[in-house]
Amino acid sequence: MADNVLNLFNTHSRRFDALLRPYLDDLYRLACRLCGDEHDAEDLVQDLAIRLYPRLDELEKVECLRPWLARVLHNLYIDAIRKRQRRPQGYVDNDSDMHLARLQDRSYGPEGRFELDDLQRQLAASISSLSEEHRYVVIMHDMEGYTLNELTEIFGVPLGTLKSRLHRARKLLRDALGTELSE
């Protein structure tokens, strides 16, 4: 009888890496949008990875991982906000003025990788002025490209409610930006 050859290719860490790595950049972008700070964003994604590591079997059964991961990340962010309300440190800052300052501070100057134009500066201010539920739907749909159907799963709200939030959020942004959106 031939020997049975055991292999290492299904180790926990290797399976976890293969599953999560393709989504890390997307998760970082989303975390950046939510947190408004790249260091906080990396901390948030790190927190997510640490929590998911022992849940590999569950992860492997998820059909559409991208929106599933976005939902978990969003929930972690919300949890962090709640904790922050009790504890004055953490990787999110729920103060809209601080969030705005961080967004506007992303011009990075001549040595940075990019600079924001006037429209984007004003956009940053306008996004920060939105309520949380309006901001989330704009970030996840208009900025990060999650479909409305995916967002119904992520937020656990009906499609009609999401459309209404999105419509309202866009209206508020356009009103705030005014002539900036006139061509």
Place this chain on the structure above:
Amino acid sequence: MKCEEIIELLDDYIDEMLPPEQRDLVSTHVSACASCRQELASMQLLRDALRNYPVKPSSRGFADNILRNARRAHNRGRPAMYMAAGAVAAGLMMLLVAGIVRMDVNQAARPAAIQKVEMTVLEQRTISLAFNSPNAINEVTFILDLPEGIELSGYPEQRELVWKDALSNGKNVLQLTLMGKKPMSGSLKATIEHAGKRREFNIPLNVREVGASLTTI
């Protein structure tokens, strides 16, 4: 359709959520109506600005660091889930391993004897562990604990590997390619868990500096 009705549909229009008939209606209307065309252009400009709003790049080695830290966080103490996973079918009692019958493909077989592995720093050595099982066992948890100074090829910096596999009736061979990272003397521990039972095997290892004389076997 009136302009007010068209404007109500523009969100769905740019989100591509309209059925084909309504989409055609909106397209036809905006091509003929300057006011609605302006409204649509404004919405699309906002949408483009949002899509293109930049994000500062992540730090160098971001993905590798995230995954490594997740692994380390759980390897510091073996997570309880691994133990639980190995404890399935607790009613079964099996003798898992008769012995490691051969340690090194290059060395003569010595049933049930564990030979010391000798290597030098930066040398790669492939060893074969043979597990004899009297029965086929579907779900077995394997755990390798590596001593400091030894690395498993393909798993840099990992001190512990945990995975599941099945054992066949008879000989089951696991090949490991080890690399000596620095001089050390210790042992690699291979553990097999099933149904709440566990067997441990310690494979003595000795890594010496290149050029150092071999003093013990």
